[in-house]
Structure formats: structure tokens, C-alpha cells
Amino acid sequence: MPTEVGATPWAPRRVRPYRSPMTDMSADWRVVDGVATAWFDAPSLTAGAALAGRLVDLPGDVAVDVRATGVRVRVAAAGQAGAVSAAARDLGLTADPSALQRVSVVVESPDPAAVRPFWQGVLGYAPTEDGDLVDPLRRDPVLRLRTSPEPRPLRNRLHLDVVRPAAVAEQVRPGEPYGVFGVCHADADGNEVDLVPAGGLDDAPGTTDWHAVFGAVACYRVASSSQQRDLVAAAAALADEAGFPLLLDVRPGLVVLDTGKDRWDADAHGLDVDFPALAARLQTAARDLGATADAEPPRFVQLFLDAADVRAVRAFWLAVLGYVPDGRAALDDVVDPRWLSPVLAFQEIDAADTERRRQRNRVHVELAVPADRAAARVATALDAGGRLLDESPGRVRVADPEGNELVVVAG
Numbered sequence: 001m002p003t004e005v006g007a008t009p010w011a012p013r014r015v016r017p018y019r020s021p022m023t024d025m026s027a028d029w030r031v032v033d034g035v036a037t038a039w040f041d042a043p044s045l046t047a048g049a050a051l052a053g054r055l056v057d058l059p060g061d062v063a064v065d066v067r068a069t070g071v072r073v074r075v076a077a078a079g080q081a082g083a084v085s086a087a088a089r090d091l092g093l094t095a096d097p098s099a100l101q102r103v104s105v106v107v108e109s110p111d112p113a114a115v116r117p118f119w120q121g122v123l124g125y126a127p128t129e130d131g132d133l134v135d136p137l138r139r140d141p142v143l144r145l146r147t148s149p150e151p152r153p154l155r156n157r158l159h160l161d162v163v164r165p166a167a168v169a170e171q172v173r174p175g176e177p178y179g180v181f182g183v184c185h186a187d188a189d190g191n192e193v194d195l196v197p198a199g200g201l202d203d204a205p206g207t208t209d210w211h212a213v214f215g216a217v218a219c220y221r222v223a224s225s226s227q228q229r230d231l232v233a234a235a236a237a238l239a240d241e242a243g244f245p246l247l248l249d250v251r252p253g254l255v256v257l258d259t260g261k262d263r264w265d266a267d268a269h270g271l272d273v274d275f276p277a278l279a280a281r282l283q284t285a286a287r288d289l290g291a292t293a294d295a296e297p298p299r300f301v302q303l304f305l306d307a308a309d310v311r312a313v314r315a316f317w318l319a320v321l322g323y324v325p326d327g328r329a330a331l332d333d334v335v336d337p338r339w340l341s342p343v344l345a346f347q348e349i350d351a352a353d354t355e356r357r358r359q360r361n362r363v364h365v366e367l368a369v370p371a372d373r374a375a376a377r378v379a380t381a382l383d384a385g386g387r388l389l390d391e392s393p394g395r396v397r398v399a400d401p402e403g404n405e406l407v408v409v410a411g
Contacts, residue, residue, distance in 0.1 A: 028085045028095035029078075030370035031411045032102050033142070036078050039099040039338075040088045041070045045246060047091065049236035052250050053229040054087040061252060063138050066236065067338050068245035070099070074138070097370055103321070103341045104141050104366040105160065105303065106407070108148035109189050118187040119143055121172045122162055122195055124299060137251055140301040141342050144366065154356045157307070157349070158363045158404060159192040163213040163300040166197035191362055198298070201264060206280030209293035216264035216279060217298040218257045220291035227289055231255050234285045244273045246282075247339050255291065257282055260339045261300065268328065302343040303365065307402055308351040312385060316400040317344055319384035320377065320408075321367065357402060364405035374410035381406065 028038045042048040048066040055064055055073065058080055065072040071093070073084050088095065109115050112131060119125070125133035125143060133143040164172070173195060177183050183194045198213040209218045222228040232250055235257055239246035247258040262268035264275040286293070307313040310332055317323065318334050323344065326333035332346040349356075369377050371394070378396045382388060386398040386406070394410040 026082065026085045028088070028097070029081045030097050030100050030372075032100050032370060033104065033368035033409070034411070035074050035102075036076075036081055037072065037074045037100050037102075038081070038084065038088075039070055039072050039096050040093040041096050042066075042093050044068065045236035045240050045248065046233070047093070049232045049248065050091055051088055051093060052232050052248070054091070055084060056225040056228050056232075056250065058083060064250040065139075065340060066232070066248035066250065067340070068239075069338065070096070072099075072338070072340055098373065099338065100370055101322070101341065102142075102368040104144055104368070106144045106146055106364050106366055107187075107191055108146050108150070108362045108364075109187075109191075110147070110149050111188075112145035112147055115187040115189055115191070116145055118174055118185075119145075119193075121174060122185065122193055123301070124164070124168070124172065124296075135299070137249070137254070137256070137297060139249055139256065140299060141303075148362070150360070152359050152362050153190075154359045156191060156361045156363050157356070157402070158303060158305050158361050158365075159194065160363075161194045161196060161214075161300075161302045161304055161345070163196040163198050165211045165213065165295055165298055166199060168296060169195055169197040189362060194304070198300075201276050201279060204276035204280065206283055207276055209283045209286070210279050211295065211298040212264065213298045213300040214261045214302070215300055216259045216275065217300070218279070218283065218286070219294045219297045220255045220257070220286045221253060221294050222255060222289075222291050227291065228253075228255060231286055231289050231291050234289065235282055238278065238281050238285060242273050242278045243271060244269070244275065244278055254294070254297070255286075256297070257286075258339075261302065261333070261335070261343050268326075270327070302345055304345045304347065305404060306347055306349040307404075308349055308353075308357060309401065310346045310348050312401045313404070314346055316381070316384045316386055320381040320386065320398075320406060361404060364407065366407045366409055368409040368411070371410040374408055378408050381408065 029036050045068050048071040051071050052064045052066050055062055061076040063074040120133055126136050174185050183196050186192045198211050201207045201210050210216050249256040323334040324337050334344050381398045385401045389397040389399055396408045399405050
């Protein structure tokens with residue numbers, strides 16, 4: 001993973017989507033959303049960081065996501081997979097392909113080219129050759145734009161929340177916001193996004209590198225693979241010592257430290273941890289190693305679904321995505337237990353709003369899973385109250401109990 005000193009991977013540019021063949025890959029690996037992907041169970045962040053440290057010198061584009069329970073690795077070329085698996089085996093880490101999936105968002109429009117600049121600016125994504133928009137850091141969900149002439153005049157029941165640092169949000173704001181909270185914007189077709197400006201960690205001392213983009217996030221540029229390795233190891237050790245399940249994402253020239261949504265707040269993480277104090281220690285460690293904070297990349301993206309029967313709709317998405325409840329009594333959020341996929345939040349709408357509920361959304365979700373697990377995932381969706389709409393090779397479209405659509409993609 002060569003270091004890209006001074007690179008700006010969040011800037012708009014043409015990005016080639018991954019297309020990784022299965023040849024030359026061990027049983028550890030699966031193709032998920034066209035990308036060679038593996039998950040290795042690990043007993044701690046420190047153990048996961050040891051694997052990440054082995055991979056920072058690999059050539060090519062390797063994305064490593066370290067979690068308290070394991071490590072996800074995605075590679076651009078199948079030939080890299082063997083080296084990753086060998087390093088994992090050497091460290092005693094075991095692969096678990098059942099953990100693999102990728103959530104994307106699809107926006108349908110009569111004219112995708114007309115709405116693409118809106119979403120590219122709000123998200124800070126980059127275009128692919130086929131017109132989709134991707135997070136250059138490959139942390140947040142892909143936005144796919146598809147052509148559909150079907151008229152849908154009423155508001156969607158699914159929208160995005162995007163949280164970015166206040167200065168960035170002000171710079172990319174696509175006009176005057178509206179709505180109850182004054183953060184809502186819509187593209188030319190009426191598809192909505194809440195663009196929320198983020199502040200810091202409540203002025204906690206020693207945390208100026210951190211941004212409260214719902215979760216607390218700090219991004220650090222590094223000048224060498226050894227510096228990157230040392231920072232990942234130091235952050236993992238500090239988080240393990242504190243008993244906090246920090247999210248560590250490793251990209252060429254960059255280390256991202258993240259809490260996950262709201263988990264820098266004691267009411268959300270429920271642990272005996274003073275996270276702002278831990279954030280200050282992490283910031284000190286990064287600066288002592290010579291890493292440089294970058295305020296541009298922090299971003300949080302979640303899906304927000306309106307439902308008349310939140311309980312039934314939520315149960316469907318919990319099952320089909322393999323998510324777990326947020327745990328806070330006041331919220332209906334569901335989250336990926338590994339914090340690799342976007343949060344899905346819910347709000348109740350009036351059951352009498354039948355016209356809006358009957359209208360097909362212009363926005364839906366795609367779930368890519370390994371090809372050998374797609375049939376089981378579709379069965380899970382149907383068992384959870386879903387309804388089969390149609391299917392084609394490698395793709396099955398289902399609806400939740402209120403008609404919100406999910407496409408299960410094999411591979």
C-alpha cells in the first residue's frame with residue numbers, strides 16, 4: 001500500500017470501479033460488489049492492527065478496516081489476496097466469509113446526468129466510468145444513478161442524512177436549506193438529503209483534530225508506511241487499554257479514527273469510558289508520530305426511512321441486513337454489528353398518508369453479498385415479511401412490508 005503523500009482522494013476525479021476475478025484467490029475470499037473481499041476474526045484491535053501493519057507495504061490499492069472483532073480487507077487485484085491470507089494465517093486469524101456484504105443506494109431519475117452534480121457535491125464523492133458516485137475512501141455507501149421515466153411526484157419515504165464538518169458543509173451547500181431543522185435540500189427530481197454541519201467534541205481540550213459528524217472522526221495523513229503502521233498500532237493499543245471499540249480504517253497515506261454514530265457520547269456507548277479524554281490521547285499519539293490532521297475527509301452517511309408501522313418495517317431490515325438494534329430506548333436505529341455498513345434510522349409517518357405510501361420510491365437499497373449466500377439472504381428477506389417483486393440473473397428485487405425496495409445482488 002504505497003503512501004500517496006499530498007494526495008487528495010476525496011477530490012472529484014474519475015475512479016475505476018473494482019472488478020476482481022476469483023481466480024488465484026483462496027477460500028478466505030469472496031467477490032462482493034465486484035470487489036475481492038475477506039473478513040478475518042480477531043480478538044482485539046491490537047490483533048487486527050498487527051494484520052493492518054503487515055499490509056501497509058503491499059503494492060496497489062488495499063483498503064483495511066480494523067474493528068474490535070476483526071478486520072475487513074478489500075484488494076484491487078486478486079493476486080494480492082494470497083499475501084493477505086498468508087499474513088492473517090501467520091497471525092493466527094481465521095477468515096469468516098459469512099460476515100461479508102456491501103450496502104449501496106440507488107437513485108432513479110429521468111435524467112441521471114442532471115442530478116449527478118448535486119449528489120457529487122453534497123457527498124464529496126467521485127464519479128466512476130459508468131456514472132455512479134463513490135466515496136474515494138470507500139467507507140460510505142456507493143450512490144448509483146439509474147434512468148427511470150416513471151413519474152413520482154410525492155416525497156420519497158427514503159432519504160439520506162449526510163454530516164460533514166461545518167466549513168465543508170457550508171462550501172458544498174447546494175442552495176438555501178429548508179425543513180424543520182433547516183438542513184434539507186433536494187435535487188432536481190425532489191430526492192432529499194439532510195446536509196448537517198458538524199462541530200467539534202464540545203470544546204473538549206486536546207481534541208481539535210476531531211469532528212463530531214454524528215460519530216467522532218479524526219483523519220490523519222502519514223508520510224510513510226512505517227509511520228502509518230506505528231499510528232495504527234498506537235491507536236489500537238490506546239483504545240484497547242480504554243476498553244473502547246474504536247473503528248480504524250487504513251487507506252493509502254491515511255488513517256481514519258472513528259467512533260461510529262454517537263458513540264463518543266456516554267449515553268450511546270454505555271461504557272465506563274471518557275471518550276473525549278481518549279480522543280485527546282489519540283490526538284497526542286498521532287501528532288507525536290508526525291501525522292497531520294486533515295479536516296476535509298470526515299463524513300457520515302446514514303439512510304433514513306419513513307414508515308407507518310415502524311416495528312414491522314424495522315424487523316424486516318434488521319433481518320435482511322443482519323443488523324442489531326442501536327440499544328437506546330429513544331431511537332429506532334439499526335446498525336451493522338461490525339460498523340462496516342451505514343446506519344438505518346426510522347421515523348413514523350401518518351398511516352393515513354396512503355398516496356405517498358403507495359408511490360414507489362425513487363430511492364432504494366442494494367445489498368451485495370457473496371454469490372454463495374445470495375439465495376439464503378433472499379429467503380431471510382421473505383421470512384421477515386418481504387415480498388418478491390422480480391428477479392434476473394444475479395439480482396433479486398424484494399419489497400419490505402410497506403413497499404420499500406431492496407435488491408439483493410450476488411457477488
